Amino acid sequence: MGPTQGHVERFFERSPDLLATADRRGHFTCLNPEWEAVLGWSREELMAEPYLNLVHPEDLERTCQEIARATDSAPCVTRYENRLRARDGTWRWLLWGARWDGEGWTAVAKDITTRRELERQTLHDPLTGAANRALATDRLRAAIARLGRSAGAAVALLVDVDDLAAINDAHGHAAGDAVLRAVADRLVERLRAADTVGRFGGDRFLVVAEGLGDGGAHGIEAVIERVHGAFARPVPTRTGLVGITGSVGVAVAREPDVDPGDLIRDADVALRRAKRRGRGFAEVYDATLAAEVAARLQLAAQLRGALQRHELRVVFQPLVALADGAPIGCEALLRWDHPTQGELAPGAFLRIAEDDGLIVPIGAWVLEESCRQLAQWRADGHDLWVSVNVSARQLGHPDFIAVVERALRQTGVPPHAICLEVTETTVLRRPEVARQVLDALRRLGVRVALDDFGLGYSSLTHLKALPVDVVKVDRSFVADLCASTQDRAVVEAVLTLARRMGLTVIAEGVETAGQDELLREMGCPVVQGYLYGRPVPPGEVALPPAAAPPAQAIASSRP
Template identity: 35%
Template sequence: MTQDRMGNREPLDLAADRPVAQRPVAERAVADRRAALPPVTEPIAPATPEPPAAAAAAHDPVLANASVMMIDDEPILVELVRAFLEDAGYRDFRGETDPVAAMKRLRAEHPDVLLLDLMMPGMSGFEVLREVRADPQLKMMPVIVMTSASDARTKLRVLELGATDFLEKPVDPSELVLRLRNTLAFKVMRDRSNWFDVPTGLPNRKLMLTHTASTLRRASRRGELCALLQVEIGRIRQLSETLGHRAADEALRTIAQRIQRCVRSGEPIGRGAEDTSGPMVSRTGPDEFAALLPSLARIEDAAGIARRLLATVAQPMQIEGHDWYPQVSIGIAASPGDAGEAEALLRCARAAASSVRSRPGNGYGFYSASLNAQSLARLTLEAQLRRAIERGEFELHYQPKVASQTGRIIGCEALIRWRHPERGLVPPGEFIPIAEEAGLIVEIGTWVIGEACRAARRWLDAGHPGRVAVNVAAPHFREGRLLRDVDRALASAGLPARYLTVEVTESMLMSAADESVEVLNQLKSLGASISLDDFGTGYSSLAYLKRMPVDELKIDRSFVNGLPDDGDNAAIVRAIVGLSGSLGFEVIAEGVETREQAAYLASVGCGACQGWLFSKAVPEAEFASLLRVGTIVR
């Protein structure tokens, strides 16, 4: 916009469509932003601050970040428009004076809007517009035509060719800015409706497939695992027919929010459909949602999220004063295992969800038969694990701790076993991870502490006292229940606390060192001993270690392996033994399997050993027999 000294605004002739040879030289126009100005014939109100609409781009990041391309064969006019739009807040202006070259740029750059001159040598604006509308990638791009031709025939022709808007030259810069803003605002609304679901605000099926395709391409390059979860909601149609569409939309919004919370969705609003920075939740059908999970460490992680979705989404909700219970069926498809393309992956996930829906109740399933079998086995084991607590199917076995010099039994470590009614003894490595994921580990840990205390009391009553060590899981330590459970177990069994050792790991303590010191001090105040398990495998700070009220360090089996021939392990063991002596800790080595290992550990001052050389973990009665003998010599 230009003004005279009286503050009158003047329209700008953005190069009427005259032959190039007849256009005036305009070097001075660049300096004062004027080009072929017609005389001011009608004064306009004195200058006032720009109206909000005219400066909308400066305050709207969506508009300000929009890319604007102008095709006009007069370079000075392109630069003039650039200046006006930059003043208005637009940051991405791309000028092109050669329409043939411009078509190549359009196909490569896909600007948000095109400003197009009509009368250009070599290739007219009509031809450019025709090619733009014929190109599948460009046909939806807004095009604002600027020309001095004001006859109805020209206007009709450009509109028939698909022009979005039409500006006559000379063009007032304020009008240009306003029309550009309105065109872009409409494009944003159109894109939103094209890419997002209106009731839930989630990406729609089209955006989900675009995002999935990009994610799968990246995953293929990096060798990553992805999964697509198809979440199908039953009874939506029934809800709509009973309470109306508004009630159904309210339910869908609530479900969308629940799914997003479970998946921690990285919805790429404002980042474009090609963004693949994280998971995406989308609505893919009237009663269907999808959750894309990129960069999985293992396919079981997808099953974990599916279980979390079932527990959350299936919760009842209040809809217009009525309790409504969603029915949830989840299908899981994995890439690259099931499919490597977006459409195919969605079909697999839908097929899996359909299979789940055919069964009664809520549930989830994998497209792959083998994965379905694994998932079903794991789900069955979790259910059986819950019943095992109620049915008393757990038992403790005890592995002796032996004095290195004499072979005298100085205590034991309690190790849990699950005596499955059909499978027999299930190894801890198979059910402990499931217990942790299912939230059962604290309950199991409480039982272990209680049973170990009761066994130690029985040995004490039999005249063969032995200190028993119990392992504590991180959730038990963090949740603040450990002190209460230990206190209750000791009181219930009538066991003096000096016969109980609580084993904790380095990582458990160092994740919250100050809180850990407080908990350990409280345990020590009861009279229990503290053992630091797997020492040397974590990230202990010696400064923190000095603060920890620890009684014993356990040398991890990884350092015992190869002794005495492995020079590195031998050096580490000597260092741990020396550190323990300096800090006043007892030291015990676990995983001792050979006489040579035991002899070396005794020679460097390791006070006790534990491992198969002396005894495997045995049932209580068998350990009681070992206690009566008192020594194990190998």
């Protein structure tokens, strides 16, 4: 026995789904009450205008394509999703199952708004609203797969917000979050609708673009410029305007067999190279960079065992009191006796050690070796002190203070005989964290030197706020001291400021008699450079006479 007319009417009126019939023109001809419950419009209002007037602009083209495809053929069924405008101005996601019978439509729709919101939360970053790492990577995979069917290239751009940690330290994490949200919004605004902006984690975004040529408005360079444009304006936060820059690493796929993970890795390599150039640069991965990466990976693998194979050693360069030319201390410098490349200076491998985290154990070993050698010299009656370089990775390591304490305790070296050098850029990267560590060092009685002084963007402003004892003028200012009145003025200003603040100045890179003479006239107390001695093994260091009075060129500073 089939359903009666009453049963059908009750089903139609009580169905939890949205039931509808429509004519060829796209006007609803019959709707059940669930439409009013979901969209808020009365059935009369919904039937008074074309259905397409309610469709979200982003879904309109796809909806029209589905309707056209069905009406151009024999009777058929189509399924699709789109958003319709509700009376309160919100958009409701509907999943459609519609049958075209040659004359009109019979349709069933389900409200899937909640499901789509849950999917969005799963696939989008909760802070910025951008695609999350999984979705952005999936979009990159799809873009690469389409290369065989479409022109142009698929491009992965890794975008790094420069010095976000410093922004968090200086302005608070709320400001850092505001920066990330602003960058995400600006990237979406500046890029094409077809491009994907995803938060890749921390301070990084992954931008996926496809169909790009080598030039013009839709070229790779144009996309890079649009990305950099997202950083052109400061970001307003509760603590004021925050200036931002972004570094970009780019990798390009032209064939559909490229693995998305490999492309992202190449973009990361390019990003690292861009960041080595400074803030706000972009680099594109190419064959030259690939060769550099291969060489770097090989060197990194060899460096991992260098300490255990006793290939690392410490050499010392004298620090000289300019007044009488007497050696008063040394700077400890690292050398790597590479099995095939010979002696390597720090510039050839320290960046690798820093990036891979190897600098932490290597740096601890250098400090221990330096303290051990200093203890021997002092036991022999030579009143010297030794300065040791500290990297950004070491300074931020939670065990760093314990490493310093252990080196002092095991060797018996007095704390004031050790001076730890940190570069100005390292300190300014995360000033609050650096200040805490430097304060702890001074409580131990260890001296602190600010190395490469003058290269930072706000040197004098930060100097008075940092707990340091020594300022080392960067060698770039000393190199042109005789020829450049500007460099001479910088050195004189640093000397004047240091004297007023009770700090000692060391001039680095002194190589000529002319530089020596000018520095004497300026009253520079301590100098370092090839004119007075190159870095040499401990047995070749020029030592002051045994049992000499304590060196006074650098005053012991206490908090």
